[in-house]
Amino acid sequence: MLAGVIAVIIKGVYDVGGFSNLWEICSQGERLNFFVIDPNPLIRQSFWSLVIGSFVAWISSYGIDQQMVQRYAAAKDRRTAQSAILLNIPGVIILISLCCFTGLVLYANLSGCDPLSDSTSNVKNPNQLVPFFVMQKFSNIIFIPGLFLSSIFCASLSSVSSALNSMSACIWRDYLMRLKYFSNFNDSKSSLTTKIIALVCGLICTGMGFLISTLGTNLAQISGTINGSLQAPIIGIFFLSSLFPFNNIFGLYAGALSGFLVGCWLSLGSFLTKPIYPKPPVSILNCTVTSLRSNLQASNLNGFNQIYSVSYMWLSPIGVLFTILIGILVSLVTNKAFKIENNVDDKLIIYRALKKKDNRNKNFELNKF
DSSP states (O other), X not given: OHHHHHHHHHHHHHHHTSHHHHHHHHHHTTOOOOOOOOOOTTSSSOHHHHHHHHHHHHHIIIIIOHHHHHHHHHSSSHHHHHHHHHHHHHHHHHHHHHHHHHHHHHHHHHTTSOTTTOTTOSOOSXXXXXXXXXXXXXXXXXXXXXXXXXXXXXXHHHHHHHHHHHHHHHHHHHTGGGSHHHHTOOHHHHHHHHHHHHHXXXXXXXXXXXXXXXXXXXXXXXXXXXXXXXXXXXXXXXXHHHHOTTOOHHHHHHHHXXXXXXXXXXXXXXHHHOOOOOOOOOOOTTSSSOOOOSXXXXXXXXXXXGGGGOOHHHHHHHHHHHHHHHHHHHHHHHHHHHTOOOOOOGGGSHHHHHHHHHHHXXXXXXXXX
């Protein structure tokens, strides 16, 4: 993937006359607003929505995701798994930075004629901008379009294969093995069954891919919306279990259900009302036909419906917050009502475990003297 992204950046920077010209074009086009500090959740992308939303998203990816947990378990020991995560951080930072810079490169090269606003363009949604740019700039170079295509498939299939494997293992272990018919399967039958499950999941995911392609919005927003509905309750359960020793099963279920319902409500409301966000200016001066396809008005929602224009980056934090708050409230009420006693091992509660570790380190230092 790095090869494809770097090829796009090099060609794009060269065509606009260097980094200084690219930076000036992006600055004039209002594409360098790094610090929008306004905490208003109705702003589609701000400093706070990106920082907090990304924090929750990465907690989900590296902390509770099934495929990541399987990778940790595959390491020979805990230190190896920790080292793998630390070594992964620089690579992720570099890759995301390059992808963000690719967006600036695309804008600088296409600033004279926005493909999404040009009625003669075949570009129907933002996800097609990079392939459009590649075919426009590299169509005369034999191997570059193929290199770019292979880089996309390489990046996606490596993640998809892990996801399908983890889904298959999860379905088999947590659901099918509980049934009497499957519980007696030997290793060969179990292996065949998990492969069939992976195939079925792959077909479903492929069908979902075709469905998502018709939504007309960018993949980052789609991913944020889905995570806000589905992954937020799981993250909330993780925080409830690791930070609040008084929580119980009633609180976990109530919190997860509330977080899921709030996420689904906001996501479905956004899908049905289709809020229109203000966009930076685009130009069609160099287009063959100067007719705009998109409406650039600030917002089409008023009153209570404005809640459905909450940024997709806030959906996960909101779902996590509802899960934790409702979980705490229900746990406190049910603990008192049913006289539930919670005897939780200190090493399962983050702050208690860290406190014990700190005390052990202090004792070790004192014993040295």
